[in-house]
Structures are given as C-alpha cells and as structure tokens.
Amino acid sequence: MADFNRDNFKKEDFKGVWVFAEQRRGHLHNVGFELLGKGRELADQLGCELAAVLIGSGIKAKAADLIAAGADKVYVVDTPELLNFNDELYANVLADIAEQFKPEIILTGATAVGRAFFPRVSIKLNAGLTADCTAFELDMTTRNLYQIRPAFGGSLMAKIMTPERRPQMSPARYKVFKRLVVDPAKKGEIIEPKIKEDSLKGRQAFVDFIEEVETTINISEADIVVSGGRGMGSGDNFKLIRELAQALNGAVGASRAAVDSGWIPYSHQVGQTGKTVSPKLYVACGISGSVQHLAGMQSSDIIVAINKDPEAPIFGVAKFGLVGDLFEILPALTARLKK
Amino acid sequence: MKLVVFIKQVPDTTNIKVDPETGTLKRETAGTVMNPFDMYAIEEALRLKEKLGGTVTVVTMGPPMAKDMLRISIGMGADEAVLLSDRLLAGSDTWATSYALAKAAEKLGFDIMLFGKQAVDGDTAQVGPSAAQYLNIPSLTWVKKIREVSDKEITVERMMDDGVDIVKSSLPVALTVVKEINEPRLESLKGKMRAKKYEPAVWTLADINGNEQMVGVKNSPTRVAKSWSAQREAGKAEMIDGDAAAMAEKLFTRLKELGFAK
Numbered sequence: 136m137a138d139f140n141r142d143n144f145k146k147e148d149f150k151g152v153w154v155f156a157e158q159r160r161g162h163l164h165n166v167g168f169e170l171l172g173k174g175r176e177l178a179d180q181l182g183c184e185l186a187a188v189l190i191g192s193g194i195k196a197k198a199a200d201l202i203a204a205g206a207d208k209v210y211v212v213d214t215p216e217l218l219n220f221n222d223e224l225y226a227n228v229l230a231d232i233a234e235q236f237k238p239e240i241i242l243t244g245a246t247a248v249g250r251a252f253f254p255r256v257s258i259k260l261n262a263g264l265t266a267d268c269t270a271f272e273l274d275m276t277t278r279n280l281y282q283i284r285p286a287f288g289g290s291l292m293a294k295i296m297t298p299e300r301r302p303q304m305s306p307a308r309y310k311v312f313k314r315l316v317v318d319p320a321k322k323g324e325i326i327e328p329k330i331k332e333d334s335l336k337g338r339q340a341f342v343d344f345i346e347e348v349e350t351t352i353n354i355s356e357a358d359i360v361v362s363g364g365r366g367m368g369s370g371d372n373f374k375l376i377r378e379l380a381q382a383l384n385g386a387v388g389a390s391r392a393a394v395d396s397g398w399i400p401y402s403h404q405v406g407q408t409g410k411t412v413s414p415k416l417y418v419a420c421g422i423s424g425s426v427q428h429l430a431g432m433q434s435s436d437i438i439v440a441i442n443k444d445p446e447a448p449i450f451g452v453a454k455f456g457l458v459g460d461l462f463e464i465l466p467a468l469t470a471r472l473k474k
Numbered sequence: 475m476k477l478v479v480f481i482k483q484v485p486d487t488t489n490i491k492v493d494p495e496t497g498t499l500k501r502e503t504a505g506t507v508m509n510p511f512d513m514y515a516i517e518e519a520l521r522l523k524e525k526l527g528g529t530v531t532v533v534t535m536g537p538p539m540a541k542d543m544l545r546i547s548i549g550m551g552a553d554e555a556v557l558l559s560d561r562l563l564a565g566s567d568t569w570a571t572s573y574a575l576a577k578a579a580e581k582l583g584f585d586i587m588l589f590g591k592q593a594v595d596g597d598t599a600q601v602g603p604s605a606a607q608y609l610n611i612p613s614l615t616w617v618k619k620i621r622e623v624s625d626k627e628i629t630v631e632r633m634m635d636d637g638v639d640i641v642k643s644s645l646p647v648a649l650t651v652v653k654e655i656n657e658p659r660l661e662s663l664k665g666k667m668r669a670k671k672y673e674p675a676v677w678t679l680a681d682i683n684g685n686e687q688m689v690g691v692k693n694s695p696t697r698v699a700k701s702w703s704a705q706r707e708a709g710k711a712e713m714i715d716g717d718a719a720a721m722a723e724k725l726f727t728r729l730k731e732l733g734f735a736k
C-alpha cells in the first residue's frame with residue numbers, strides 16, 4: 136500500500152466546478168440537475184467554468200440536457216464497460232479525468248451510487264471528502280468551499296472545509312438545491328477525454344438488476360408527505376393517513392415506531408435509519424419528534440405537527456402546530472380538503 | 475476464510491444533547507454504544523464462518539474504553555478482537571481513519587472485510603469504500619444479502635435507490651452491510667464467560683507500520699470550521715387552536731394560502 140506523494144501539488148493548478156451527473160439505465164438522476172443549479176452559482180462567483188461529468192454507455196445524447204441545465208462543458212465517457220454502475224470503474228474513470236483537467240470542486244448527489252464510489256475517488260485523488268451536504272458557501276479570499284452538513288442524526292450542524300487539498304469533494308443531499316430553468320439555446324462544449332486502458336479494468340461484475348416496484352408514491356420523490364407514528368395506535372388506523380395523503384396528493388411516511396409495530400412496511404420509514412425526505416409539506420401525525428426522526432425530515436419546507444402532547448419535540452421544528460387528538464383532527468381535515 | 479469486521483464506538487444518539495451555547499455535543503452525558511449497523515456486520519461474518527470455516531477478527535480504532543464494545547463482539551462469537559489506539563490517530567477524519575484501518579487489515583490478512591453501512595455519529599458511509607481503495611480491492615456497499623460465496627468469489631444483492639443490483643466480485647473484497655441483511659444474535663452465555671476474561675490486543679500506529687503523515691487531526695484533509703445546534707427554536711410554530719373542526723378549517727386556510735389545497 137503506497138503512501139501519497141504531495142511534492143508536486145499546487146492548489147492554484149485546480150480550476151472549475153464539476154458535477155457528477157448520475158444516470159441509471161440511461162435516465163439522468165434529478166439531483167444532477169439540482170447540483171448544476173448550485174454549481175452555476177459557485178462557478179459564477181469563482182469566475183470559472185461549470186462542467187458536468189457523464190459516465191455510462193449509450194448516453195452521449197444526454198449531454199445536451201446537461202448543457203441546457205447550466206453546464207458550460209460536459210465530459211462524456213461513453214463505453215460498454217460502463218453500462219452498469221461499477222464502483223471500481225466509475226472511480227477509476229472520474230479520478231482519471233480529474234487528474235487530467237484538475238477541477239477545484241466536484242459535487243455529486245448523496246445517492247446510493249454517489250456515496251458508494253466518491254470515497255474511492257477521494258482516496259485516489261488524495262483529496263478530502265465531506266458527506267451529505269445541505270448547503271455550500273464560498274470563502275472568496277481562499278477559494279475554500281464551506282461544506283455544510285448535519286451530523287449526529289441532525290442534532291448538530293457542521294461547517295467543514297478542506298483547506299489544503301484539491302479538488303474539494305462533496306456528496307450533497309437530494310431535493311435541497313434548485314435546478315435552473317432549462318435554456319435550450321445555451322451553448323456548451325462536449326469533451327470526450329482519453330481514458331487510460333487500466334481505468335476500465337476491474338474485479339467486480341454486474342449480474343442483474345431487480346427494479347423495486349413502488350405501488351405507492353415514493354416518499355423520497357414526493358412534494359408532500361403525510362406520516363404517522365406510534366400515536367396511530369394500529370395498522371388499520373393508518374387509513375386515516377392514507378386518506379389525508381390522497382386528499383393532498385402526497386405520499387405516506389411513518390416513524391420507526393410505526394414500522395417496528397408492523398403497521399406499515401419499512402420502505403415508508405422516515406429518519407436516520409429510514410429515508411431522508413425534504414418535501415415542500417410534511418405532516419407529522421402522532422409522532423413525537425425524536426432526534427432520529429427529525430434527522431430524516433427537518434429540512435422539509437413546511438412542517439405541520441399534529442400531537443396531543445403540547446411538549447412533544449416535533450413542535451420545535453413545526454411551522455404549524457395542532458395540539459389535539461389526531462382521531463378527530465385527521466378526518467375533519469381530510470373532509471375539508473375534499474369539500 | 476479470514477473475516478475481519480470493523481466496528482465503531484459512537485455516542486448514544488437516543489440520548490444526545492447539544493450545548494446550545496457552544497453548538498458542540500455534550501459527549502459526557504450521551505454515553506457510548508456500538509454503532510448499530512456494525513452489529514449486522516459482525517452477525518454476517520459469524521454466519522460466513524459457520525458456512526465456510528475460518529476466523530472472525532473484530533477491529534476498532536478508538537480510545538481504550540472501546541474495549542467494552544469489543545468484548546460484546548467476543549460474546550457474540552468473534553474469535554479475536556483488536557483495539558487500534560494511539561495518540562497519533564486522535565482526530566482522524568474518514569480519509570485518515572480508513573488509511574489506519576486498511577493498514578490494520580493488511581497486517582491481519584483477510585478474504586472479506588465487513589463494515590456497517592455507516593456510523594450514526596457522522597453518517598458518512600465513507601470508511602468502508604475508502605479503506606478498500608487504499609488496499610486496491612473492490613468494495614460492494616449497501617449489501618442486503620449474500621447470494622453465493624466461495625473462497626474465490628462472492629455474489630451479493632445491493633440496495634440501490636431504485637432497486638437491487640446483483641453484483642459479483644473476486645475476493646479479497648470489502649462489504650458494507652445494511653440492516654436488512656440479518657437479525658443479529660445476542661451474546662451467548664459461553665461467549666459472555668469468554669468475553670469477561672478476554673483482553674483485546676492493543677496496537678499502536680507503529681504496530682501497523684503506519685505513516686504519521688497520513689493520520690491524526692493535523693493530516694486529515696477535512697476541518698470542522700464551525701458547528702452549531704440544529705434544534706430550531708422552540709415556540710416558533712404558529713399554534714392552531716380550537717376544537718377539531720375549527721383546527722381543520724384554520725389549517726385548511728393556511729394550506730390553501732400556501733398553494734397545497736384548492
């Protein structure tokens with residue numbers, strides 16, 4: 136295992152903001168577009184270019200979408216070996232082109248893919264890596280990127296920087312940043328860099344993919360989430376949550392207490408060990424607001440809390456608080472919405 | 475089959491308090507526990523050993539107090555435990571921690587390394603794949619099931635955002651596991667007896683042949699510039715009162731103003 140050599144490293148050699156544009160089976164993930172929105176802002180402030188990195192097979196045509204979404208350049212590596220996600224090869228390829236073109240910032244979505252291979256890239260590039268950011272700021276005198284993220288299940292916020300290393304690398308949370316309005320007239324350059332032969336050799340191989348068939352709206356994607364907790368009392372009572380969700384055209388979420396009681400499947404769990412959601416509206420019903428639950432939903436725009444205990448911590452993050460019995464309030468609210 | 479499991483001691487997040495003045499964690503009041511995801515990594519290693527034979531070694535990097543947690547793993551059935559503890563390692567971020575763990579793994583020798591999906595203190599999920607990259611071996615994250623395994627090759631199911639990827643890899647390999655993978659066993663009576671008297675090996679940076687320039691707070695690439703309490707100010711919520719019908723009506727009006735209702 137070789138240690139790193141920092142002799143030839145010069146911070147000034149690194150320029151440009153990059154966004155890894157994740158695709159799975161040819162579909163670009165929304166978070167890439169959101170990060171191009173934030174990336175545009177950072178690049179304009181730094182006076183440098185914004186580039187997207189597109190890795191896969193048969194995906195070159197997608198580069199135009201990334202340009203229309205704000206990228207000045209798109210680095211495309213389109214080859215059959217990269218058809219499916221492969222931690223080793225994706226890391227090799229991204230590190231390979233980062234070594235050639237030396238960006239000062241590389242962002243990715245904090246998705247299953249981004250979080251799996253960015254750590255490998257950070258080791259290959261001898262760079263630091265901050266996890267799961269929810270905000271970015273720049274210090275213009277040092278060009279350091281402040282990477283802001285929750286820690287300890289969301290009870291603490293930390294501002295992190297990587298002052299001595301480049302590129303500065305961060306996975307960022309989905310649905311936090313805003314994409315730009317699509318500009319089909321925007322011009323951009325498509326670059327197909329040369330990749331080392333070894334970058335496409337690895338020891339893992341894709342076998343198959345089993346799609347998860349969501350019968351209900353996926354809570355991570357939904358703009359409105361209505362969640363129930365232990366206060367629901369039973370699985371049958373979750374129909375009150377489903378009815379309200381339906382009236383609002385939203386998805387159904389749950390606390391771990393409700394999931395552990397077997398009232399609703401794990402795929403609905405919100406929180407530290409469930410999904411992180413950041414909808415425009417989050418309605419918490421019969422949920423106390425433990426640190427672990429808050430970790431998964433406190434970046435929602437508007438939070439409504441319905442709980443009979445006025446001291447419940449959920450009111451601490453709520454915009455609207457209703458102290459009362461959910462068995463009376465939920466049917467009344469659903470009926471009013473349907474009227 | 476040589477199996478090495480990495481576990482971390484974390485503050486008990488069910489019990490966490492943030493000092494509102496300084497915005498730092500009141501570690502003293504929190505108490506510590508084994509990172510909950512790491513329990514699944516230990517269990518999976520024990521199951522692999524039961525199937526294929528071999529040894530399970532559990533490693534943690536942390537303060538001497540972390541020995542208690544290593545004893546739990548012995549109680550569950552691990553063969554040996556190692557505490558990596560050195561002043562030079564203090565304050566290491568994930569880049570530096572994964573270097574040290576990779577060095578320890580190199581010294582132990584292994585076929586499969588197992589990690590938890592992420593540690594609940596920082597939720598970074600970086601240490602497993604980073605350690606694998608230092609050792610230049612494949613890393614398969616978010617493993618929910620091991621489908622097939624031999625002494626040369628492994629096939630696993632990985633939980634991705636849109637479904638399940640089935641991936642195979644040659645050994646040696648690093649896996650990070652999610653809680654769907656198994657149901658961890660409790661410590662056995664026999665295990666507890668052994669754990670009581672068990673003294674984990676304690677290794678320093680020199681013992682793993684580590685480079686001082688690669689570890690510790692000084693050599694960690696990331697710096698925490700500032701931290702603060704994220705608890706929003708209580709009492710900020712607009713309280714909506716009245717009987718159920720009145721509350722429903724008022725909330726409806728608000729939701730309508732905000733464009734959530736017609």
Ligand SMILES: Cc1cc2nc3c(=O)[nH]c(=O)nc-3n(C[C@H](O)[C@H](O)[C@H](O)COP(=O)(O)OP(=O)(O)OC[C@H]3O[C@@H](n4cnc5c(N)ncnc54)[C@H](O)[C@@H]3O)c2cc1C
Nearest residue numbers: 364365366390391392406407408409421422423428443461
């Ligand atoms: C490592 C770890 C990870 C965890 N991860 C998660 C996670 O991802 N997600 C998660 O949610 N939890 C998680 N938890 C569990 C968490 O600590 C809490 O136990 C859980 O969130 C509590 O769920 P709850 O709010 O539904 O239940 P409770 O805390 O029991 O709250 C129920 C609430 O319902 C109210 N209520 C009862 N009846 C009524 C009524 N008729 N009308 C109105 N209100 C009523 C009560 O006043 C109470 O506030 C985790 C815990 C640990 C240790």
Ligand SMILES: Nc1ncnc2c1ncn2[C@@H]1O[C@H](COP(=O)(O)O)[C@@H](O)[C@H]1O
Nearest residue numbers: 480481535589590592593598599600601
């Ligand atoms: N100090 C440590 N000692 C041993 N294992 C660790 C340590 N830190 C992290 N790990 C392992 O790496 C996994 C991911 O941790 P993290 O990258 O910190 O989220 C954990 O679940 C552990 O298996």
